[in-house]
Amino acid sequence: TQLLEQSPQFLSIQEGENLTVYCNSSSVFSSLQWYRQEPGEGPVLLVTVVTGGEVKKLKRLTFQFGDARKDSSLHITAAQPGDTGLYLCAGDTTTDSWGKLQFGAGTQVVVTP
Amino acid sequence: NAGVTQTPKFQVLKTGQSMTLQCAQDMNHEYMSWYRQDPGMGLRLIHYSVGAGITDQGEVPNGYNVSRSTTEDFPLRLLPAAPSQTSVYFCASRLQGGTEAFFGQGTRLTVV
Numbered sequence: 685t686q687l688l689e690q691s692p693q694f695l696s697i698q699e700g701e702n703l704t705v706y707c708n709s710s711s712v713f714s715s716l717q718w719y720r721q722e723p724g725e726g727p728v729l730l731v732t733v734v735t736g737g738e739v740k741k742l743k744r745l746t747f748q749f750g751d752a753r754k755d756s757s758l759h760i761t762a763a764q765p766g767d768t769g770l771y772l773c774a775g776d777t778t779t780d781s782w783g784k785l786q787f788g789a790g791t792q793v794v795v796t797p
Numbered sequence: 798n799a800g801v802t803q804t805p806k807f808q809v810l811k812t813g814q815s816m817t818l819q820c821a822q823d824m825n826h827e828y829m830s831w832y833r834q835d836p837g838m839g840l841r842l843i844h845y846s847v848g849a850g851i852t853d854q855g856e857v858p859n860g861y862n863v864s865r866s867t868t869e870d871f872p873l874r875l876l877p878a879a880p881s882q883t884s885v886y887f888c889a890s891r892l893q894g895g896t897e898a899f900f901g902q903g904t905r906l907t908v909v
Binding site for chain 2: 789
């Protein structure tokens with residue numbers, strides 16, 4: 685059982701559509717991060733959220749951290765083929781666990797033209 | 798900047814052979830970690846280190862050994878290799894304080 689549960693596992697949409705990816709846990713996180721991974725590459729950080737209720741925007745991507753700091757969502761508006769990739773959420777449960785960043789299983793997003 | 802460098806990129810081993818995956822970072826990061834990535838499982842933490850001389854186990858440590866003699870290097874040893882260790886392995890490093898994790902490009906390992 686993974687500490688972070690992501691849903692859905694797979695998402696296929698047409699260019700221009702919106703999508704939301706969810707990351708849930710029963711644990712409280714001191715910080716939560718979203719990464720995107722391309723085939724054959726390591727994950728690359730998109731955003732870090734640290735405050736309950738926080739909302740961060742990165743162009744067409746909107747990230748939200750739940751009030752209780754147990755869950756997060758990633759919303760993409762007007763998706764483009766370049767948004768295709770594996771989206772991973774990752775979290776630190778305490779400030780003593782900086783070396784122990786744990787990941788969800790990921791959501792594979794495919795955006796077709 | 799080289800960032801995090803992993804070698805080799807690809808490796809095929811026979812069951813029972815030993816192998817060390819190399820990881821080096823040039824960013825003076827305190828924290829380094831090894832993950833394995835399998836389809837549908839995401840990234841699972843094998844071992845991690847919070848500084849030279851200090852290592853600890855992650856979620857899936859069995860069959861792997863690590864050491865951290867310098868800040869820069871964090872090798873992962875498979876002793877001995879088993880087919881269940883077929884996976885893609887990623888090394889990552891971070892600064893203290895929960896900042897961004899920087900990843901290497903991965904090592905694709907097949908054990909036959």
